[in-house]
Amino acid sequence: MKKFLKWLGIAVAVAAVAGFLAFLYFIPPFDSIPPEEISRGAGEAGPDLAAIADPGERAIAERGRYLVTIGSCADCHATPGPQGPQLKEMYLAGGMKVSRRGVGTHISMNLTPDAETGLGKWSDDDIKRVLRNGLAPDGRAIPGHVMPWPAFSNWTEEDRHAVVTYLRHTRPIAHRIPTPTPDVVVSDPTAQDEGLGGKDYAAADAR
Template identity: 40%
Template sequence: GSAPEQLWLRVTHGLAPSPMPPFADKLTENERWDVVNYVLSLARVAPWAPGGKLDSPRDVADPVKRGEYIAHTEICGLCHTPINRSGIYRGDDYYLAGGMRVGAYPHATFVSRNLTADPETGLGDKSVDEIAGIIRNGRASDRTLNFWGMPWMFLHSLTEDDARAVAAYLKTLPPVKNDEPAPVEYGFVETLVMKLARGLPVAAPEVLTYADGNYARPASPGLLPLDWPQRGLVATQWIVLVGGLGLWIVAGPRERRLPATRRSWVLTALAVVGVALAALVASVLANLPKPFPPDIIAEQVLGSLPEPDPAAFQTPEALALAQRGEYIYASASCAFCHGTDGAGGAKINWSAMGTIWTRNISSDVETGLGAWSDAEIARAIRSGVSRDGRQLHWQGMTWDHFANFDEEDVRAVIAYLRILPPVEHEIPIYSPPSLDDCSIYTFWTVPDNFTPGCK
């Protein structure tokens, strides 16, 4: 506790089994009270108390320190740090160095990028502003990022200053050589047909897969890019297409190779224009949703996120805390797994952990967090321990990242969860590993598949 008497007891008797020793034999009673009074003088008004203000590490002026805090509390490491077969991150040698394979059929198979400061395979040759644009908008100088491979639509909610702070921190990471291939895409016709079948413009994959291991080349780029087979196949297809068109033209009799009349020329020109327009439309459809502006995509994803109602809060400090919680809920990608309404139900399966379903974290008393205390929610966020004492798997509920949250940010998230409208949505309990589990970590994008295993 923070009461003066509690502080005096800790100074007097120590705090076993922690390293803090007792000072009863070293300081007089009055001297111990002097220490307590000094400690109390250092305290600031809590941001949730009257007169308090938000002052967590995400508010510090130094962009590198602020970016370090944000990067460690977001899900950056979830995809950009490879894992082993048991789900343990290779943080000692490949922290944020990329290399995780992400499957998103029918869009592509991606390999997460190297975010370290290596100039050849990482972000060392990119500016802070360019990196910030990639984080918030999925736009790099050479390509547009598909949000099924990198969920930048949630990071779009970051302020520009926070995005630049993260970029500034990434520029300070020790360089690691890890050369990732470009996304491997499916055939044009297959991609177009399957995206049309799944519904445009999003064409949501049924599942997203995240493979353990490092699918990058831990070295400098070689003479050939890692995706040279795909480039070769694409080039061969174009050669066959153009060559076939040329052969079709010259195959007929010489007098019939070109239109003979003005009407034939007009019809031929119209046919060429029609084919070109059809090809253009097909190309745009096959590349969806990448052509859409970032603001539109982010609005479609997060536009339904409930906002704190100022009239529902008794003090400005309580309102500011809940608004900070909304900011974290969006940018830390809580909505990615739990939905904008907090109803949960997304299925995750992997042979290393079994089947879990993202929990209902709305304010519903029976099926959500309505009956949980603030302390119980805080313990689940930072320590991965549920209300009933069950341990939450870190690859299902990423408490290993959220353990880095500052106290006021944890309280901010809790304050926001309290205002989520109650959603009655019963979620199944965890199902332990079984023989029919997926060999690769698999996340179902459509909720309410309550069948355990890889099906």
């Protein structure tokens, strides 16, 4: 009996180790999911670029779409809704709260070409400067912890130009985001989750 239990114990141990190894073997390798796959939903929610008549501009805008997809712009500049981010209806219209401990609480901005609430009145250079060094036209320094411009500052000028060209072809959406108040203390460490949890932080007059 003792012998039997010993062998049973060994068999269980071997089965457990083999099972764990099989589990490791069969789970998908996390790191090899390409960025265009992770943000695919957001990328596909963008505008149809086939309507751009000039083939050169169309190619540049396509490049911009690729960069906006892998740069995850639409993941943060999405408008949260009760069913999750409203990727298509509110494409790049912003309103998601991004909080970082020690940095502050920020609301993602409206990147659509709407003149009053989006980037309509920004020059191409104004947008490129934000992507290059986080400086807004009014002199505000946008923290790299909430808006990952340090990652975009490695892009070439051609790439930043492609992003701007693409943004200009998105649908203008009126959605006013409150003016940033950089010194807000992070009161809610789970705020990032609210992007998925359904609250739109647009200004009260523009929901």
